[in-house]
Amino acid sequence: MLPGEVDDCYVGLFKTWGLHSIVDGASVTRGSGAKCSEERIWKILTLPNIRMFLWRAVSSALAVAERLKSGGLGVEITCKLCQGGTETINHVFFQCPTATRTWSDVGIALPIASLQCSLEDNLSFAFDIMEDKSRPQTLVRTVPWVLWLIWKNINSIMYAETQIYQEKLLRDMIEEVEQWFMLNNAAPRDTVERPCLQNCDRWLPPEEGLIKCNIHANWRSTALHSGIAWIARDQAGNVSHHARDAITHAPNRMVAEIRYVIWSLTSLSDIGVTKVIIASDYNEVLKEKFAMVAFEGETITANGIARDIAKSVFRDGRFQSCLALGGPSWLHDRLAREKN
Known part of the structure; x- marks a missing residue:
């Protein structure tokens, strides 16, 4: 990380300009x-x-x-x-x-x-x-x-x-x-979340025409290594495919879980699976970090701001990792329009 030109100081958590106010304290409590x-x-x-x-x-x-x-x-x-x-x-x-x-x-x-x-x-x-x-x-x-x-x-x-x-x-x-x-x-x-499956201790088949793929990552904190695997079965319980692999440099279990979801989806796509249910016990990991997680599909237009920020990495040479409060200054006008 490159040193900045501003001296270190204490700043308020909820203000982009660094000041703390009574309103900030009230928002915490x-x-x-x-x-x-x-x-x-x-x-x-x-x-x-x-x-x-x-x-x-x-x-x-x-x-x-x-x-x-x-x-x-x-x-x-x-x-x-x-x-x-x-x-x-x-x-x-x-x-x-x-x-x-x-x-x-x-x-x-x-x-x-x-x-x-x-x-x-x-x-x-x-x-x-x-x-x-x-x-x-x-x-x-x-x-x-x-x-x-x-x-x-x-x-x-x-x-x-x-x-x-x-x-x-x-x-x-x-x-x-x-x-x-x-x-x-x-x-x-x-x-949508099929809560009946969360309380069932035995494997249940998918609906007809779907493939159910059970996945898991066996993360080892000492070596930062993970053994990952998936097994795909149809509505009759017949196994179509299975796979296993090892991944490295996963600093925690959540990172390992996310990486193996991507790996399993890539593998299933490679073998031509188009209708699949991903089944995993990684809900325990997510609940440790988040009160609720949901994934939504967006059109290219609706997701335009995130796409433009990603494109700016190569277009403007923004190769340094960045995590900041608020949105990029060059997108403030578009962000303001989308709020309404």
């Missing part, structure tokens, strides 16, 4: 309620950008007047739409008459106590609706989009000076929700 809500967000079936938007809401990282004021900007904190309260994240989504009217038009009645409840409590109410099996599925699915609609509508009125009929906004939102679930064929996450 927000309590279990916010942490619980954050964990629930990553399991919500919705667009990735809406999921990130919800995470920003729970983390108090949305640009409402109260947040801007606490960051040192001299802004008026009264809600510009209703003039009846402080423009907090909680007020914008659950207490402003514009927001409560949107919830009502969708068919969700906010509890009277929401006016006195905290942001965590009100968000928990919204998240609970998404898990309420007694409500119509079409209603339950719209909740993330309702929050997103409220936020976009307020920004459109305040900054773009554009106001669209509420009926059209709701109609477009419902159509978008239906299209997303139809295109993604989104089933509840518990169904």
Whole structure:
């Protein structure tokens, strides 16, 4: 690592400019309620950008007047739409008459106590609706989009000076929700992850037409070596192929696990397997590091920013490893556009 031109100093963890504030301390000690809500967000079936938007809401990282004021900007904190309260994240989504009217038009009645409840409590109410099996599925699915609609509508009125009929906004939102679930064929996450297999102590066959490939890495910490193997079987339990190998320079078990997943997929592709279920006990490793891990497919356009950062390595000669807060300065405009 090359030495920098700035002297060593203590910096705040949550600020790119290095200063620590009371807000930073509060963000560390927000309590279990916010942490619980954050964990629930990553399991919500919705667009990735809406999921990130919800995470920003729970983390108090949305640009409402109260947040801007606490960051040192001299802004008026009264809600510009209703003039009846402080423009907090909680007020914008659950207490402003514009927001409560949107919830009502969708068919969700906010509890009277929401006016006195905290942001965590009100968000928990919204998240609970998404898990309420007694409500119509079409209603339950719209909740993330309702929050997103409220936020976009307020920004459109305040900054773009554009106001669209509420009926059209709701109609477009419902159509978008239906299209997303139809295109993604989104089933509840518990169904996708097949929890029944996690509690079964015997091997179970795949569905007809699929190959089930069990994989494992036997990591040895002393030598940083790992023995890796996979075995593929069909619905009748007949073995089609198996493979084994040794890998080196795996500093921990998680690295070994990820490398052998790539190795097994490459091997299966080489022998012409096109429909496969990868079965492993590496969930234990992931749970040690993460509260939740999910993989999503993106189009080339939707994944454009990550692709451009990767291309810059060769294009601009950026061969030094880098891990930094925030995004690259040369992509700030595109990142800002994608947030909306």
